[in-house]
Every structure is written in C-alpha cells, then in structure tokens.
Amino acid sequence: MYTDVFVSRPNNLNKDQEQIMLRIEQLLEGRGMRARTIGKTDFPNVSPMRAVEQLMRQCSGAVILGFPQTLIQKGISKPGTDNERNIGDVLLPTPWNHIEASMAYMLDLPLLVIRNQGIEGGIFDIGTTGHFIHTFHLEKQEWIEKPSFLQPFNAWHKEVLTNSKENS
Incomplete structure (x- = not known):
C-alpha cells in the first residue's frame, strides 16, 4: 500500500x-x-481547481517542483510604478505551482519545495512558507543523490508518514 503524495509539476517537460x-x-x-498529479496520474471530471483540491485531500504530503516553463528574454517588471525595472532572461515556473502550493499549505500538508536555479517568486521566495526552498540545476541529475537533498527529503518523508491518511 502506498502513501499518496501530490506532485505539483508542469505536464509538459523536456x-x-x-x-x-x-x-x-x-x-x-x-x-x-x-506521486499523483492532475493530468498525469489523475484525470477528473471537474474543474481543475476543484480537481486539485479533491486530489490533495487524498494525499499526505506535497512536492512542488519549479521547472522552468517560460523564459522572458527581455521585459519590464512592475511597469508604471516607482519600482519599474528592465529584466532579462527571467525563468518562470508554471503558475499552477503557486496555486497548488498554496492549497497544500492551507490543507497543512507537509511541503517539499524544489526549484530550478533561477526560478523565483511566490512559493519559490525564501521565507514564504517557513519551509526551506531547495535550489538545484534540476536537469543535472546528481543533486538527487546528495546529502544536501536526501537529508531534508528524509525529514519531509517522516512528516508525510506522520500525516498519512492511512494513520487517520
């Protein structure tokens, strides 16, 4: 028997x-x-937001994976304000990372937040949730075997087991 974990990730990956x-x-x-994800493992017959909520209520933890989904090569941040500035080569995750992370946080699910180097904003800002934000070059696979990832992963795993729906 598996313990279900919600995984927030883009459906389109390289x-x-x-x-x-x-x-x-x-x-x-x-x-x-x-791992359970809308559009990959689960295909509900309700609106996406409702589907995420229903699936998360079946899960005992959540992993938020900030893969780059949009590259802004040249743009303006906060146009027309005193904080307006030129930006370039900005990486953005799927907006669903922020929605799903917020829902998991509200449901008090143990969170494991992992972002690609260069992804920032929202859930990926340090201090947003009180959880550590793990930052790696996600395409380079060696990070997944390093103690700097495995030790926090194991601590998160213990939280998930404590929160397990099977234990409820």
Missing part, C-alpha cells in the same frame, strides 16, 4: 526534466509513496 521526474517518482516509490 527530456532532461522527464528524466528527473522519473528519478523523483522512483525515490518516492522506494519510500512507499506514490
């Missing part, structure tokens, strides 16, 4: 990102957890 997703899913499965 080949390197797919490889990392496979490794993360294997790591979860090796600890008795099953």
Whole structure:
C-alpha cells in the first residue's frame, strides 16, 4: 500500500526534466509513496481547481517542483510604478505551482519545495512558507543523490508518514 503524495509539476517537460521526474517518482516509490498529479496520474471530471483540491485531500504530503516553463528574454517588471525595472532572461515556473502550493499549505500538508536555479517568486521566495526552498540545476541529475537533498527529503518523508491518511 502506498502513501499518496501530490506532485505539483508542469505536464509538459523536456527530456532532461522527464528524466528527473522519473528519478523523483522512483525515490518516492522506494519510500512507499506514490506521486499523483492532475493530468498525469489523475484525470477528473471537474474543474481543475476543484480537481486539485479533491486530489490533495487524498494525499499526505506535497512536492512542488519549479521547472522552468517560460523564459522572458527581455521585459519590464512592475511597469508604471516607482519600482519599474528592465529584466532579462527571467525563468518562470508554471503558475499552477503557486496555486497548488498554496492549497497544500492551507490543507497543512507537509511541503517539499524544489526549484530550478533561477526560478523565483511566490512559493519559490525564501521565507514564504517557513519551509526551506531547495535550489538545484534540476536537469543535472546528481543533486538527487546528495546529502544536501536526501537529508531534508528524509525529514519531509517522516512528516508525510506522520500525516498519512492511512494513520487517520
């Protein structure tokens, strides 16, 4: 029997990102957890927001993966304000990362937040939730085996087991 974990991730990934997703899913499965994601493992017949809520209520933890989904090569941040500034080569995650992380936070699910180097804003800002934000070059697979990731992952895993829906 698996402990279900919600995984916030884009549905469209490049080949390197797919490889990392496979490794993360294997790591979860090796600890008795099953990754669940709208549009990948679950295909509900309700609105996306309702589907996320329903699925999260079945899960005992959440992983938020900030993969780059948009590259702004040149733009303006906060146009027309005193804080207006030129920006370039800005990476953005899927907006669903912020929505799903907020929902998981409100449901008091143990959170594991992982972002690609360069992803910032919202859930990926240090101090937003009180949880550590793990930052790696996600396409480089060696980070997933390093103690700097595995030790916090193991601590999160313990929280998930304590929160397990099976224990309720």
